[in-house]
Amino acid sequence: MKKLTQPKPLSQKDIDRIIEMGWEDRTTFDDIKFQFDLLEKEVIAIMKANLKRTSFLNWRKRVRGRKTKIQNLSERFKSKNQKS
Numbered sequence: 001m002k003k004l005t006q007p008k009p010l011s012q013k014d015i016d017r018i019i020e021m022g023w024e025d026r027t028t029f030d031d032i033k034f035q036f037d038l039l040e041k042e043v044i045a046i047m048k049a050n051l052k053r054t055s056f057l058n059w060r061k062r063v064r065g066r067k068t069k070i071q072n073l074s075e076r077f078k079s080k081n082q083k084s
Contacts, residue, residue: 022047
């Protein structure tokens with residue numbers, strides 16, 4: 001059985017940055033995992049908890065299956081706010 005670890009608490013600044021990265025088309029879920037050690041489902045949960053319902057639904061519709069959110073394009077584009 002896999003041992004569950006407690007996720008580290010996130011500051012409001014971290015949550016704001018995760019939401020910003022979630023909305024960016026060229027920032028992949030892998031980039032968010034690298035910077036904050038969060039799985040895609042954890043990012044979705046943060047977005048759901050912190051966005052208005054209609055904003056969350058619009059975001060999910062927009063990113064669901066979007067290749068640029070899943071595909072690693074990090075070599076081509078990197079925000080100055082991301083870890084190197």
